[in-house]
Structures are given as structure tokens and as C-alpha cells.
Amino acid sequence: MLQAIRPSNPANGRAFIVFCILMAAIISAAPAETQNATDEIRSVLRAQQDAWNRADIDGFMNGYARSASTVFISEDTIRRGWETVRERYKEKYSDRAKMGALTFSDLDITLLSPDAAVVLGRWSLKRANDQPHGRFTLIFKRLPEGWRIVHDHTSAAPPK
Template structure:
């Protein structure tokens, strides 16, 4: 006879804080106009996935290139803020993060929601899957 035991995922004491720190570093890098530093929050893997609009992009370089094209200057980048961050641990090495993003630009303020899958890698917590949606323009 086998027994199945289910337990809550173990969260190291600082997991949520470490993940929040990655997001804060991304926000700060974005607001300096530094897309390369912003991309440090993503896993440098061919399997990294970014979903937005009706497209799926695979690979760290592909995701970086998308950001470089779409946000080619400071005016397009605007000022980024993240809010309503909820971290749910799936295991000691994986988490799902739900949040809200907002860009403040001279002529508009696009915003929306995101769901991120973070994985603990040797270099720390990194995004391996990003699904970002934009709210309809107001």
C-alpha cells in the first residue's frame, strides 16, 4: 500500500522578497532607459517565453530584441511602475507572480496585467515565462 502525502511548497524565508527585488531592479533599469539591465530579470535561456498581444516569443534574445524594437527610445519607454504584486510559491524553486504594470508617457498611460513564472536558477530568481496583457486604451 502506498500513501500520498501532499504538503505546502516550501518557501525559503526570503523567496518572495528576492523575487520582489528582481522586479524592483527591472523597474529601476527600465526607468533609466536600460533595456539590457531590465532583461537581467529574465532567464538567459532558449526556453524563456514571452506572450503578449497574439504572439509567442521564445528565447531570451528574441524577447530582448522585441523590447528594443518596441521601446526604441526614452519617449516610448516612459516611466514604468509595477503594483499589486502577488507571489505564490509553487515549490522551493518555482513561483507564479501576478501583478499590474503601468507606463506613464507624455501622450498616454498604457497599463495592464502580467503573470510571470519565476524559477530559482544558480544566478538567482529569474523569469522563465511572461504573459503580459494590455488594458484597452482609455
């Protein structure tokens, strides 16, 4: 005949039940946190795209960490520091015609930890005489001011 297994100390049984309930709560909360982080990162990128399309480079730069350790890599050059990256954008895209209309697409966001994520995606510009486009890899970090880009590696496809 089968007998129920009873803990020798009833307090241990209650502790086990509480432990199981807490673990279930933690496990079920993880997808919600992941979705929130993904949504917040998408929001940063949407705000960058919108700022760019208003010809607002400073607004676009709000997506980057304001830090001397922020890294931007493109055109076989590594640039370090938020201000350096900002100046590069202002030089290269000095007027509305050079900026064109920016679109980000094919975003693939992977959380590496609760405070770090990597984003793969495409960028494209529509301008009067051309449509440059390419790929990017971004590393985001959750900072007190929210999710910000700390590392940007952007490449352009060869002109057609």
C-alpha cells in the first residue's frame, strides 16, 4: 500500500511550498522583463529615427551613452567618446539633404543580461540622389537614464 511521504518537520514542508511559489513567480516574471527591455530599446531606436528625420542630430545622439567610453566604428575608423561621435555626425551630415530620411529595419534584439543587450539591424537613407544603406551592431547598456548605446559598429553596403 502506498503511503504519503510526510516531512518530519511540518515547517520544512511549508518552506518548500513557499520556495516553489517564489520560483514560479520569478520564472514567470522573466519574460515580462525581457519584453519590457526589448520595448524600451525599440523605443530608443524609434526616437533616434524620428530625431534624424527632423534633422535633429542632438536628439539622435540622445540614444548614445554620454560617456568618453562610447565607441562608434565605421569607415575603417574607431571613434571614442560621445562628443567625438556627435561631431562626426555633424560633419558628415551637415544639412538636411545629406541626412535624408532614415529607416531602421530588421531589428534583432538579444538580451545578454538584465542590463546589456545586442541589437542587429539595417539602416537606410532616402536622399534625392542616392539611397545608402547597410547593417549595424549595437551594444546597449541599461543606465540610470535608461537604455543607451555604448558601442555602435555600422557598415555601409557598396553603392549600386
